[in-house]
């Protein structure tokens with residue numbers, strides 16, 4: 001590390017160096033006597049601008065700036081999972097041990113423990129040709145996940161030496177590779193990668209498998225693919241965080257990267273406590289064993305918040321490269337955009353809409369476009385699914401962050417204030433939300449869940465849309481004037497809303513529902529609809545049908561039938577038929 005400049009001016013997290021320097025764009029630097037981490041964000045002959053990721057108070061002009069010659073990077077290796085980092089990959093537990101609960105500016109910590117020895121199984125042999133992505137060693141990183149250490153991208157050559165299986169730190173060489181130019185390079189378990197550059201892949205595939213979340217409104221109505229993108233916009237307290245937590249807990253991703261971005265500190269504490277206690281439904285181990293948290297709470301420096309989503313997605317890509325399905329959640333991207341706005345303001349850039357910089361859209365794109373189902377360099381297939389919460393001021397979806405996010409995501413799970421006020425949770429609006437993956441996923445649902453799944457989904461959506469138009473009339477002139485078939489639509493829509501779309505995150509059985517049960521529940525509701533329609537077409541009045549308790553019975557299926565008792569659902573079909581026969585027998 002060499003000093004190559006001195007500080008000329010400081011404005012919050014922005015530091016200026018006067019005159020021509022030899023820094024490179026995006027280079028990571030250490031700023032001031034306390035060596036705070038910074039990044040070069042603009043350069044010209046007169047002035048260099050540095051964004052500093054730690055608190056700059058107390059720093060003075062004249063203090064040194066040190067070059068590293070490297071881009072702003074993260075360390076990738078065993079020890080990432082079951083850990084909690086700040087926005088630039090500093091482990092919060094280690095920081096707390098060193099300086100207590102509040103991060104003071106002089107902490108110098110390694111991102112990953114360099115002393116811990118990991119049990120390593122080497123998977124390459126001397127003489128083997130290797131290239132970027134080749135898996136060289138396996139390490140049981142947590143009880144749930146086997147970490148696969150790889151040759152860093154852009155390195156190619158022949159293995160000339162390997163260590164025997166045994167215990168090694170992340171910095172000790174595991175293999176030596178003779179590169180194409182005959183130089184020999186040591187490859188340890190860990191590698192570095194710049195956070196703003198996507199890790200290379202062989203090719204991108206269209207996703208055709210859903211990320212199953214156990215949340216009915218998502219899996220059935222607005223599904224997301226593994227490798228897909230989704231946004232959860234919603235006003236204050238409409239349930240964004242809850243929904244992100246539910247997906248993090250129950251989705252069938254192998255790895256979860258959870259970024260708490262500008263949210264309250266106690267929300268992150270909740271995640272940590274919850275996830276440590278909760279069991280991963282797949283493995284039975286604690287959820288933290290497959291999770292990494294990045295916490296950049298509202299009281300931490302804004303520049304690190306800006307970096308946190310790129311740090312998160314780089315970690316996600318790294319596990320994808322091992323062949324895992326990764327889901328990354330960012331809560332909330334609005335707080336991230338506010339950090340961008342604050343930094344842009346300090347740089348005196350020309351503000352665009354609502355004070356956000358003109359590059360808001362391109363920055364959002366560089367995040368969401370890193371999602372995808374990929375064929376990795378090592379020919380494994382892995383995916384990164386990105387789910388971002390958006391918290392527009394006053395729940396107004398026309399503001400720039402929501403609108404620009406909409407351009408880059410293919411699922412929009414819009415949370416509705418009215419539904420949240422009625423305590424209809426998850427408050428996802430079935431009228432304003434969409435998923436552009438439904439067609440891509442149809443064959444999968446047909447082959448793996450039920451041949452009728454997509455058709456049933458379409459019918460459910462139709463009933464909900466019809467209800468919405470009918471409600472406009474009802475509001476004007478009341479429901480009494482509606483013909484019976486329309487009254488039936490309204491009643492069945494009520495059953496769908498209460499019995500299917502409402503899902504209680506705090507109910508042991510309802511919190512996470514397998515697709516098979518979702519499919520069966522839909523079948524039951526639509527069977528009731530068809531039988532009632534037939535009765536009405538034969539002249540039976542809706543008031544007569546409503547005397548039966550069958551409607552309320554179907555509403556409570558979600559609580560009454562356990563997730564592992566699906567055979568009971570056939571009895572509901574029989575009961576609907578008995579109800580039909582009874583009406584026919586007594587009123588024909």
Ligand SMILES: Nc1ncnc2c1ncn2[C@@H]1O[C@H](COP(=O)(O)OP(=O)(O)OP(=O)(O)O)[C@@H](O)[C@H]1O
Pocket residue numbers: 234235236237238239240241242243391425426427503504505506
């Ligand atoms: N699926 C659900 N089941 C039961 N309750 C829910 C559900 N979703 C949300 N809630 C309730 O709504 C409350 C608010 O949710 P949450 O904190 O997720 O909102 P938010 O949109 O993230 O809020 P903020 O804007 O403050 O970040 C929760 O504390 C919970 O009581």
